[in-house]
Amino acid sequence: RTFIAFSGDAWYGVAHGCTRKLGMKICGFLQKNNSLDEKSRMVGAFKESTKNQMCDNSERFTRAETDFSNLFARDLLPAKNGEEPTIQFLLEVVEILTNYVRKTFDRSTKVLDFHHPHQLLEGMEGFNLELSDQPESLEQILVDCRDTLKYGVRTGHPRFFNQLSSGLDIIGLAGEWLTSTANTNMFTYEIAPVFVLMEQLTLKKMREIIGWPNGDGDALFSPGGAISNMYSVMVARYKYFPEVKTKGMSAAPRLVLFTSEYSHYSIKKAGAVLGFGKENVILLKTDERGRVIPADLEAKIIDAKQKGYVPLFVNATAGTTVYGAFDPINDIADICEKYNLWLHVDGAWGGGLLMSRKHRHKLSGIERANSVTWNPHKMMGVPLQCSAILVREKGILQGCNSMCAGYLFQPDKQYDVTYDTGDKAIQCGRHVDIFKFWLMWKAKGTIGFEQHIDRCLELSEYLYNKIKNREGYEMVFEGQPQHTNVCFWYIPPSLRGMPHGDERREKLHRVAPKIKAMMMECGTTMVGYQPQGDKVNFFRMVVSNHAVTKSDIDFLIDEIERLGHDL
Amino acid sequence: RTFIAFSGDAWYGVAHGCTRKLGMKICGFLQKNNSLDEKSRMVGAFKESTKNQMCDNSERFTRAETDFSNLFARDLLPAKNGEEPTIQFLLEVVEILTNYVRKTFDRSTKVLDFHHPHQLLEGMEGFNLELSDQPESLEQILVDCRDTLKYGVRTGHPRFFNQLSSGLDIIGLAGEWLTSTANTNMFTYEIAPVFVLMEQLTLKKMREIIGWPNGDGDALFSPGGAISNMYSVMVARYKYFPEVKTKGMSAAPRLVLFTSEYSHYSIKKAGAVLGFGKENVILLKTDERGRVIPADLEAKIIDAKQKGYVPLFVNATAGTTVYGAFDPINDIADICEKYNLWLHVDGAWGGGLLMSRKHRHKLSGIERANSVTWNPHKMMGVPLQCSAILVREKGILQGCNSMCAGYLFQPDKQYDVTYDTGDKAIQCGRHVDIFKFWLMWKAKGTIGFEQHIDRCLELSEYLYNKIKNREGYEMVFEGQPQHTNVCFWYIPPSLRGMPHGDERREKLHRVAPKIKAMMMECGTTMVGYQPQGDKVNFFRMVVSNHAVTKSDIDFLIDEIERLGHDL
Structure with a gap:
């Protein structure tokens, strides 16, 4: 098999390969047609191949001073003599990017350099967003690259805590650079065999970790957790009412879905998009920690049935967006079994904890789910986007979504076309989201993800312990958080003596937005806030970035106090 | 304003900025708290800032021989002393990538090195796809990067004609590298201001080019044309039956959608996904060139109404997937106006022709559409993925999809929150698809896209003229193609004398798959084939790669004849 194990493989090897695979037809051709022309072409290719093999190891790029002010896109490859300017241009871009990477991890650099939309739209010095008819020089393009990063937000900065996705994993980054260079599409094995x-x-590995026997089942990477959750609702509908695919929702009774009042809004959105209607997404009460109360689920199922509706689907959230709460999956699974409902676990945020022997018990019962959303781009630090929808029943994604497009999924290809995944998806083209994740897994090992998760949870425990009894802080819910979410109010000195009541509530509601605005204008750190239920605006701190240390947690607290002290 | 026009801006500047924006509060703080500690921090930051500004221009990376066999992911940033190995690792990756780019444009390199799934799964020499518990060295990671590219498909190769998306635009590639380095998310201005x-x-520019007055309307980039088309159906439903969002499809009468029998399968898929049912997607007859027959649309609308169904939506395809046919938009728009239907134009493939003064007449009437899908990642050569859904009515995307998630779209932010686009989407997180496209537009100018499109159409005209009367070829439809799609059968000598009939049909049906299989095994070129309607397998040639020249078209013909001669 070695004849195919090297890149730039010679024509001879290919000829052999064809012989082995296609019988005598093509081999016969090569024998018959060994004209001088063909021979010289083959030998030429062979030499080229040998050279290429050496190049792989020896042809290293060299930076050369290049004047980009007189170079344009049209001078790059595939232009004649475009190779050198292409390489120099890409290296110049790489320099901008590596400098950005360096600074991202440098705490003396700001997290962002805030500007209002109108400021950027009016145009900063040398940076103009407008598009024009005529091309700009590569020098200007390089300036544009630099400025785009300059006015952006460093989501990998150790003091960026604003989103569930944060951090800049170097292996993942390299994976993304390669993915975009390969520039292909996941719909067929034909054009993305390795991916x-x-x-x-x-x-399959993720399904094994969930605990499905032999890792059996099906799955896809989708463009984000909202779409993954939407898949789960679609597949549940197809399982119980397959005729909806052909006849539409009118072929089904009035179907209802259940999810926590504090679950992600994408479940409700899926209800609206897929034609259930958002009022048929029934919200479940939660306990003081934000976890679904199973008795409320059962009561609402019974109530819905009494009204003549048909309960179809229950979403249990493993790691809610704000509180980081884990719904009790086993209790919910019992109810789903009793009433024969589809159980989905939205582990977009909390799924990563499955990688940790210490924390995976928070998802116990997940192996009983019919489907699971799990976003490696959140807690596992994989670059955006990387979200998986995993389904226990094999073949159901295909059944639900296939349209058998003849131009793409030809049954008479020479390879095993069950590897063509496109017809399982609601997309046609699908971005390659796997490579960065696969490469990170190779580079860190399963154990590396476990360490990352354990570390982020330790840091949030550190934060929790630091502020739970500190003057000027109130925790939004009692007890140690289940995930890295630490939710708290900062109470400025002016509010500390004030009696609880509407005036205090109104004032407190304005504190977090004000502090956040100052953080952003100063560029020192970013952390999220929001109201929830009857609770006024509070901070939600999360950690998913492996660059964060205790000193950054300390910094955040100092900064909140510095900015909020006089409010 | 210049104080904010430089990166690494000093604390002094920020303090002023805060003063201007937030009044005396924070300024007061800075005055009051100018303790020694704070002062030294400010001065330190200022020095750092000055250094950074110089770095932008002067700190150039240097390659250094690095032994990666003892380095692991954990040694890279944010590790202590991780900066040097990080830069060296990324540069090593860049070398792999730039070598790949070089070879992509080198015609002596194969388009692919084909292996069957089982071969790659068994593991090639040194390349093993399995994931393990323990980390692998960076040396192995670099080998994995090299091998991933080696066993993949060079979609930018001048002889890759397999997909509507092809080519490797260097500016677009640089844009993608930057996008992944910025690693952010489109849902809020807060974390993606520039993007x-x-x-x-x-x-807005795209809407102007469509011809909507002042470029008004709304739009989003979505994860591919299928999703963009799905948006159009959703928005149409919301326009006529807004209560479906809340109450579900049962609140609407039986709705029907119309689209060409040869339109993209995503329209039918949208019907299935959104709860219309695919049998309520009514297929329209086409003429011999694959264009919708307007009279058939009107007849079917009348028929549906007589049955008590409610016609909602018509899709006109601007550039069908196989024939590249443009439906007559003006005629269809007349009918839509008459019956008050939503008109969507699926210009995923043909939308690019709007950039060409010579070819845009093929889409005339598009300005009358209510919504348009247009994928710059196809005909405009932008790297995957980049697909826009454009809607004429402002505010309707928001109305249709908003769920007002409090944790993300806080109304009390310090900036104009109408710039937060996330609530318009069916996704929550949304990948940054804009930057590469914007950067290409800057670098090429509108005029550069026009030249690209005109050139691709000229090349396909060259192919058409070359084979239309050539022995051994039959065109699938008469006359010059409207788009770059050239559809033809290659008739091997053994079939040339055979009378038309079932035997010939069966034999001819097997020709294209056989030739394609040999092309792939030999790795010389790739072109698509499919049956359509009652037509047996034929080749569909398309050109969207700016690296293609006439010599590559000649090569394709030679190769088909070489491989197919003895079939």
């Missing part, structure tokens, strides 16, 4: 297989293997 | 504005400006 399709990586996806298959990785998703 | 959100670029998206807004670029989409």
